[in-house]
């Protein structure tokens with residue numbers, strides 16, 4: 052409701068001389084940047100001018116690819132949100148693993164499985180220029196601990212890598228794990244962070260997110276990454292819609308924050324229902340606690356076969372794990388983003404199918 056009021060007020064104001072606003076600021080309106088800094092990064096040394104408001108994390112991931120160019124090497128968690136690999140391939144960071152590294156760059160898959168607690172064995176990961184890392188992770192629902200992220204930051208510092216940290220699900224965190232990479236000392240020199248209102252406020256269609264590029268983050272020649280990102284934002288984006296930004300400010304007001312935490316609480320209840328269902332059926336189930344996704348293991352089976360069987364026999368749509376990378380084979384992701392009655396009905400059908 053509060054979001055509606057703010058956005059209607061802003062939309063109406065656009066028709067007045069005093070309330071009209073046109074281009075800019077491309078980086079986002081100051082009150083929203085300030086509110087993001089104080090809500091999500093309080094005490095972490097992140098300032099309002101480190102924050103770039105955008106039309107969503109996915110769009111920022113592609114803009115970051117434009118900043119880094121085709122000649123970088125990059126690492127991703129395997130499995131992970133497909134936009135990291137796909138945007139890299141679109142940029143031309145393709146080629147055979149290891150073989151064509153000089154010519155094309157390469158993508159290093161950091162395998163994340165139940166055996167390694169969904170955190171990669173960094174001693175086996177090659178040095179890359181960029182490391183995409185998402186916590187809580189889509190699709191596995193796993194969240195990295197403070198100790199694990201400290202190791203990741205140290206790994207990036209030792210190798211001169213830049214971490215692109217995706218915290219799109221940070222508000223779903225129930226454990227005491229970091230909600231932002233900037234909770235880790237020394238991260239501001241090696242990491243930037245992208246995030247979104249999509250999963251907190253249902254803004255998937257409204258489109259609003261942000262990326263934090265600390266001024267301390269420098270290329271190896273000492274040039275600040277933020278200057279390049281600012282250039283790309285001003286050249287190829289022009290900033291998020293002013294009406295959507297009014298919605299974002301409403302989300303970060305006291306009523307908005309309360310409403311977001313209620314929405315998240317509702318989806319967490321859905322997640323528990325799904326977790327309980329698959330646990331009661333004897334499956335090995337991961338995630339769920341810190342993310343709205345349940346990662347269900349079907350050992351020895353193809354993700355697509357499991358997906359098809361569930362679809363054909365129960366008419367419920369899940370997501371085949373292999374769509375998130377080779378490490379997702381043998382899993383399906385079950386999403387908790389749904390109406391309660393639909394989630395309950397889906398779980399009833401899962402019980403019929405697997406009992």
Ligand code: PLP
Nearest residue numbers: 107108109132189219247249260
């Ligand atoms: N990052 C992760 C990890 C996601 O799972 C998603 C959406 O599924 C996004 C980013 C996309 O966010 P946005 O809607 O802000 O583009």
